Amino acid sequence: MKGACIVGQSGGPTAVINASVAGVVLASLKNENITEVYGALNGIEGIITENIIDFRQESIEEIERLKYTPSAALGSVRFFLDDFKKNELVYIQILNIFKKYNIRYFFYIGGNDSMDSCHKINEYFKYIGYECNVFGIPKTIDNDLRLTDHTPGYGSACKFVATTISEIYLDINAYKKGRVTIVEVMGRDAGWLTASAKLASLNGTEPDLIYLPETNFDINHFLEDIDTIYKEKQKVFVVVSEGIKDKDRDYILKYRNFNNNDSFGHLQLGGVAAFLCEIISHKFGYPVRAIELNLPQRCASHLSSEADINDAYMCGLKAVEFATNNISGKMVSIVRKDNNTFDYDYVNLEDVATLVKEFPLEYINDKGNNLNDDYLDYALPLIKGESQLEFVDGIPRFAKLNKVLVNKK
Amino acid sequence: MKGACIVGQSGGPTAVINASVAGVVLASLKNENITEVYGALNGIEGIITENIIDFRQESIEEIERLKYTPSAALGSVRFFLDDFKKNELVYIQILNIFKKYNIRYFFYIGGNDSMDSCHKINEYFKYIGYECNVFGIPKTIDNDLRLTDHTPGYGSACKFVATTISEIYLDINAYKKGRVTIVEVMGRDAGWLTASAKLASLNGTEPDLIYLPETNFDINHFLEDIDTIYKEKQKVFVVVSEGIKDKDRDYILKYRNFNNNDSFGHLQLGGVAAFLCEIISHKFGYPVRAIELNLPQRCASHLSSEADINDAYMCGLKAVEFATNNISGKMVSIVRKDNNTFDYDYVNLEDVATLVKEFPLEYINDKGNNLNDDYLDYALPLIKGESQLEFVDGIPRFAKLNKVLVNKK
Numbered sequence: 001m002k003g004a005c006i007v008g009q010s011g012g013p014t015a016v017i018n019a020s021v022a023g024v025v026l027a028s029l030k031n032e033n034i035t036e037v038y039g040a041l042n043g044i045e046g047i048i049t050e051n052i053i054d055f056r057q058e059s060i061e062e063i064e065r066l067k068y069t070p071s072a073a074l075g076s077v078r079f080f081l082d083d084f085k086k087n088e089l090v091y092i093q094i095l096n097i098f099k100k101y102n103i104r105y106f107f108y109i110g111g112n113d114s115m116d117s118c119h120k121i122n123e124y125f126k127y128i129g130y131e132c133n134v135f136g137i138p139k140t141i142d143n144d145l146r147l148t149d150h151t152p153g154y155g156s157a158c159k160f161v162a163t164t165i166s167e168i169y170l171d172i173n174a175y176k177k178g179r180v181t182i183v184e185v186m187g188r189d190a191g192w193l194t195a196s197a198k199l200a201s202l203n204g205t206e207p208d209l210i211y212l213p214e215t216n217f218d219i220n221h222f223l224e225d226i227d228t229i230y231k232e233k234q235k236v237f238v239v240v241s242e243g244i245k246d247k248d249r250d251y252i253l254k255y256r257n258f259n260n261n262d263s264f265g266h267l268q269l270g271g272v273a274a275f276l277c278e279i280i281s282h283k284f285g286y287p288v289r290a291i292e293l294n295l296p297q298r299c300a301s302h303l304s305s306e307a308d309i310n311d312a313y314m315c316g317l318k319a320v321e322f323a324t325n326n327i328s329g330k331m332v333s334i335v336r337k338d339n340n341t342f343d344y345d346y347v348n349l350e351d352v353a354t355l356v357k358e359f360p361l362e363y364i365n366d367k368g369n370n371l372n373d374d375y376l377d378y379a380l381p382l383i384k385g386e387s388q389l390e391f392v393d394g395i396p397r398f399a400k401l402n403k404v405l406v407n408k409k
Numbered sequence: 410m411k412g413a414c415i416v417g418q419s420g421g422p423t424a425v426i427n428a429s430v431a432g433v434v435l436a437s438l439k440n441e442n443i444t445e446v447y448g449a450l451n452g453i454e455g456i457i458t459e460n461i462i463d464f465r466q467e468s469i470e471e472i473e474r475l476k477y478t479p480s481a482a483l484g485s486v487r488f489f490l491d492d493f494k495k496n497e498l499v500y501i502q503i504l505n506i507f508k509k510y511n512i513r514y515f516f517y518i519g520g521n522d523s524m525d526s527c528h529k530i531n532e533y534f535k536y537i538g539y540e541c542n543v544f545g546i547p548k549t550i551d552n553d554l555r556l557t558d559h560t561p562g563y564g565s566a567c568k569f570v571a572t573t574i575s576e577i578y579l580d581i582n583a584y585k586k587g588r589v590t591i592v593e594v595m596g597r598d599a600g601w602l603t604a605s606a607k608l609a610s611l612n613g614t615e616p617d618l619i620y621l622p623e624t625n626f627d628i629n630h631f632l633e634d635i636d637t638i639y640k641e642k643q644k645v646f647v648v649v650s651e652g653i654k655d656k657d658r659d660y661i662l663k664y665r666n667f668n669n670n671d672s673f674g675h676l677q678l679g680g681v682a683a684f685l686c687e688i689i690s691h692k693f694g695y696p697v698r699a700i701e702l703n704l705p706q707r708c709a710s711h712l713s714s715e716a717d718i719n720d721a722y723m724c725g726l727k728a729v730e731f732a733t734n735n736i737s738g739k740m741v742s743i744v745r746k747d748n749n750t751f752d753y754d755y756v757n758l759e760d761v762a763t764l765v766k767e768f769p770l771e772y773i774n775d776k777g778n779n780l781n782d783d784y785l786d787y788a789l790p791l792i793k794g795e796s797q798l799e800f801v802d803g804i805p806r807f808a809k810l811n812k813v814l815v816n817k818k
Contacts, residue, residue, distance in 0.1 A: 009583075013579075013580050013583045042584070042585055045585075069579070070576050070579050070580060071576075071579035071580040071582065071583045072583040075582075075583055075584070075585065076583040076584055077584065077585075078584070159803055159804070162803075162804050163711055163804060163805055164705055164709070166804060166805055166807070167479050167480075167704075167705060167708040167709055167710060167711070167805075168704050168705070168708060170422075170478070170479050170480035170708060170807065171422050171479060171480040171704050171707065171708035172704070173480065173484075174418075174422045174480045174481040174484055174485040175451070175484070175485055175486065175487070176451055176454070176484065176486075199803075199804055200804065202801075202802055202804050203801075203804055203805065203806060203807060204809070205807075289703075289704075291701075291703045291704060292700075292701065292703075294700045294701075295576075295577050295580050295581070295698075295700060296573055296576065296577070298580065299576040299577060299579060299580035300573070300576055301576060302572055302576070302712065303711065305803055307803075380802060380803065383802075383803030383804065384802065384803045385803065386800055391795055392611075392612075393611055393789060393792075393793065394568055394571075394608075394714055394716075394789065394792030394793045394794065395568070395571050395572060395575060395608055395609065395611050395612055395792065396572055396575055396576075396612065397612060398575070398579065398612060398614075400613070
């Protein structure tokens, strides 16, 4: 099938989501079945509003540079797509644009919510009889997509967390008498990213305690651990997930009178480290410091791992290869081989959409306050190698796209 | 004069304070006047308690690696040294240790409080007639030491801030409708480090508003600026110094019922971004996000600048050269030449001790909410070049010292 392709980005950005765009675009430009290569600005919203750019107006050099450029170069969106049987209007808008530009290949880079949108669009095209091969490309720092060994974005976030934890460890150990330092890591429901703090054990800069959302966080046990370690070492180094929960599976942060929901109805997290610091300060009077790693976890592309950049790029490349071989309604998946190298395959979008891959409980120690070394075997291949990000005059040179709109050419 | 030398570190760590140790140690090992090369653990405290290590027990490879290792490898201390005329006891303890090990060269790496200690010790040695050349080596991310063009530690902190601001800029611009994002940068009384956010303008990722402690922060003008920009762009990107002050020169944070003093009697800062976010949220209901850059500003050695590493190293090297040429009671200073390269000279410790170098008001724009481009000319040479930090298995390989104590050999 000959026709144009379009690529879009959706959900929270990562350090390497643009590497997947580079993979899609560079493969598409060379593919004989693909006539034009388009980019949707701000995901589905850009399709509906016809904010579509022409990648033939971009230099190959800048497209290559996308591998080292964080955030969503095409712009992202949080767009909840209703079932087409409930509201067909948006689907008709999308279809009209696809017909207008003869778009026959749709590549959508995102997490589980985005894979759900992708799946619904594929279902609609089948229902309406419009020939278009739809492919999802995984991304998320949370690593919580099912049926893939890991997600692009995770390895770089891990490398950022492990490196930063390692540097902070050295810093807080400069003084003989220190504080209780609590570092807060992103991860709403899965502890994948928080677990990466354990990687700092490889150079001897491991935190004392690591708490994931998968265990039941018991404040009394926590305070006992803090007290014991502080009395012994005059300092404690703790890493917690923003999403730690109590035995009733309520977010610990709920106890802080905090309520703010995003457009998917999720509770906005952040601040649990500061909350725990307050409790420790009141209870023991120990000096405390809360550190939220915050947005750099998902955008510090200067610390992207080479392995992750390569994964993200390959997922884009493979999506084009699979889709032009007439496969549709799938997401590219990463398969681990025995020697800890990776192959690329695909899985059904509907088996991934809105679902969550659980963090294996066997990686967590019995006391629920640290990880076992097995996790390291899993994570190590994902953080290998360093980014080749170029610096000019001491600051990063990121990709700059011309973004020539197709309807304004 | 022949004798041993000792080097110590003091005050808040930086990403390159260990590069100065490397400079002192490598120069001392080669210097014919220096018989032994010692390191004081935790600064002056290590001298008094005889926690002194022998650098001849360390490999040259690990000493070289100190250039890329953050925090104080010898341990730091916040130690207030009273005037010897008020309390001679500590001075006698120091003198006894110096005599015991025939220490004739004392190198102390620190900020203005540490230069004060250094000056007092030098004065005491002169008073008591003990021959020892005392040299201060500047360090601080705050860049607030007088009589030096800049301080080692500042350039790397700037490179970290500029790179991180640039990455955050791309991240928060992924969505069409964004938030008011306020990034908080360290800097108690001087806006030097906060100013470095302006460096992001070099790649087009500059914040909308930048506030330093040097101007009078007016909450009404601030809220007007936020409202105007948010209405225009649906997002605002602000960078503030933790030390911003009102027209009465009170910390804005004082309005948040926050009080906690460190061992020098300074108010503990941090949290002003969150405080301003609360105000904006209550006043306008705009979505907000506070980001404290926190400790990584002073320990993210993976983002150290080559220029800064070289400065820190050269300051250590030059201190040895000057001291063994029988100069004492001075601090190494960095002198800018017409072509924006640097020479190394020295200044009197007493002209630096406890004093602060003001941020030039002419770098700040008329409205007090941003910087002029002149600042860029000043800062650019300091962030040039990248760290050669080695990564093993994807995480940093930092220096590991054996730390063999001299009295336990």
